Amino acid sequence: MTRPPPMAKIRTPPIYTTPTDAATAFYQAFEARDLDAMMATWAEDEDIVCVHPGGTRLVGYAAVRQGWEQLFGGDNHLSFRLEQVVVIETVGLAMQSLVEYITVGKDGNARGTAVCTNVLLRTPVGWRMVMHHASPTPAAPLAEAVGPLH
Amino acid sequence: MTRPPPMAKIRTPPIYTTPTDAATAFYQAFEARDLDAMMATWAEDEDIVCVHPGGTRLVGYAAVRQGWEQLFGGDNHLSFRLEQVVVIETVGLAMQSLVEYITVGKDGNARGTAVCTNVLLRTPVGWRMVMHHASPTPAAPLAEAVGPLH
Numbered sequence: 001m002t003r004p005p006p007m008a009k010i011r012t013p014p015i016y017t018t019p020t021d022a023a024t025a026f027y028q029a030f031e032a033r034d035l036d037a038m039m040a041t042w043a044e045d046e047d048i049v050c051v052h053p054g055g056t057r058l059v060g061y062a063a064v065r066q067g068w069e070q071l072f073g074g075d076n077h078l079s080f081r082l083e084q085v086v087v088i089e090t091v092g093l094a095m096q097s098l099v100e101y102i103t104v105g106k107d108g109n110a111r112g113t114a115v116c117t118n119v120l121l122r123t124p125v126g127w128r129m130v131m132h133h134a135s136p137t138p139a140a141p142l143a144e145a146v147g148p149l150h
Numbered sequence: 151m152t153r154p155p156p157m158a159k160i161r162t163p164p165i166y167t168t169p170t171d172a173a174t175a176f177y178q179a180f181e182a183r184d185l186d187a188m189m190a191t192w193a194e195d196e197d198i199v200c201v202h203p204g205g206t207r208l209v210g211y212a213a214v215r216q217g218w219e220q221l222f223g224g225d226n227h228l229s230f231r232l233e234q235v236v237v238i239e240t241v242g243l244a245m246q247s248l249v250e251y252i253t254v255g256k257d258g259n260a261r262g263t264a265v266c267t268n269v270l271l272r273t274p275v276g277w278r279m280v281m282h283h284a285s286p287t288p289a290a291p292l293a294e295a296v297g298p299l300h
Contacts, residue, residue, distance in 0.1 A: 047236050049247040049267075056287055057249065057265045059236060086197050086209060088271060088280055090242030095269045095281055097199040099207065115207045117199075117267050117283045119245045121238060130238055131245055133267045135285030137206055 013040045015126035019087075019094035022120050022127040027080055033072040039065050043121055043128035051133040053114050078111065079103045094120045094127070100134065113137050163190045165276035169237075169244035172270050172277040177230050183222040189215050193271055193278035201283040203264050228261065229253045244270045244277070250284065263287050 016022035022041050029037035042048055042064060050064040051057050058067045081101040088095045096118040102111040119131035166172035172191050179187035192198055192214060200214040201207050208217045231251040238245045246268040252261040269281035 047238055049236055051265050051267075051285070051287070054286075054288070057234075057247065059234070059247075084207075084209070086199055088197055088243065088269070090240065090271075092240035093238065093243040093245065095243065095245070097207065097209075097281060097283075115201050115283070117201075117269070117281060119238070119267070119269065121240075131247060131267060133247075133265070133283055133285070135201070135283070136204075137201070138204070 013125065016041070016128070017126060019089060019096070019120040019127045022129060023096055023118055026118070026129055026132070027082065031077075031079055033077065035065070035069055035072055038068050038072075041129050043123055043130050045130065047130065049131045049133070051135070053134050053136050076104050076111075077106070079108065092122045094122075096120070099137070163275065166191070166278070167276060169239060169246070169270040169277045172279060173246055173268055176268070176279055176282070177232065181227075181229055183227070185215070185219055185222055188218050188222075191279050193273055193280050195280065197280070199281045199283070201285070203284050203286050226254050226261075227256070229258065242272045244272075246270070249287070 014025065016025060025037070026041040029041060039061075042061065044061055046060045048061060048064055049057060049059050050067055052067060052071065055067075058064050079102070081103075082098045083101060084099045086097040098116050098118075100114040100116050102114060103109060104111040113136070114134045115137040116134040117131065118129060120127050121130045164175065166175060175187070176191040179191060192211065194211055196210045198211060198214055199207060199209050200217055202217060202221065205217075208214050229252070231253075232248050233251060234249045236247040248266050248268075250264040250266050252264060253259060254261040263286070264284045265287040266284040267281065268279060270277050271280045
């Protein structure tokens with residue numbers, strides 16, 4: 001008796017029809033630490049850019065993927081509450097600015113706050129991430145706005 | 151004998167015909183600490199966003215202007231060398247990612263390095279800034295990419 005061949009584990013990349021759909025999938029993949037799902041939200045392009053808080057800039061699909069792989073290999077299960085979302089959308093490119101309130105672990109201990117810029121591009125296979133730039137931010141108001149560099 | 155009335159000091163806002171022109175004017179105004187020239191590079195919109203390194207997020211024309219006014223009121227004359235520029239442009243919106251090498255004063259002492267995302271919008275009066283997000287970045291490579299928050 002012959003068995004059927006094992007099913008190949010093939011994921012058809014989803015097509016995100018709006019920038020918001022792609023960004024939602026991005027954060028779902030982030031929380032799930034799902035590398036394939038995460039990279040399915042990014043454009044397969046040499047000009048994609050990812051900046052994790054306090055980190056160097058990663059440019060290109062391979063470097064961006066390696067950054068997420070490294071991040072998901074750690075112990076921390078992060079969760080995000082996204083607030084104060086500002087959106088500018090055009091037919092081909094969209095920008096989202098938001099504040100990420102980050103908690104860690106099952107108890108939801110506060111981890112910190114990041115300000116984040118996401119840029120999404122309309123590609124032939126739907127909207128995809130081309131930029132994620134997150135940096136730590138204080139909770140303080142305008143008086144703290146000028147940091148040590150500028 | 152009557153004198154002609156004193157010329158009113160009116161600046162006609164320049165029209166930037168490319169995203170690069172607007173970004174160049176942005177950094178020229180930054181180095182010159184010229185608040186009016188700086189704000190002429192921004193869209194007059196409630197959805198513009200500016201994040202100075204280590205600072206909170208400023209949203210809206212008034213808050214963004216106040217941030218630059220505060221910055222230019224300080225003692226530091228900064229200069230920028232922009233490198234590793236990555237650009238994604240569409241007909242209506244453009245994204246620039248770059249590394250800012252910042253020096254201070256006439257002697258050009260190194261101040262630090264920032265990674266920066268600029269987003270520019272094509273408006274009826276030319277290309278304008280809608281987002282500036284700068285954050286300190288280490289000079290180190292990928293191993294340092296995962297910061298304390300993520």
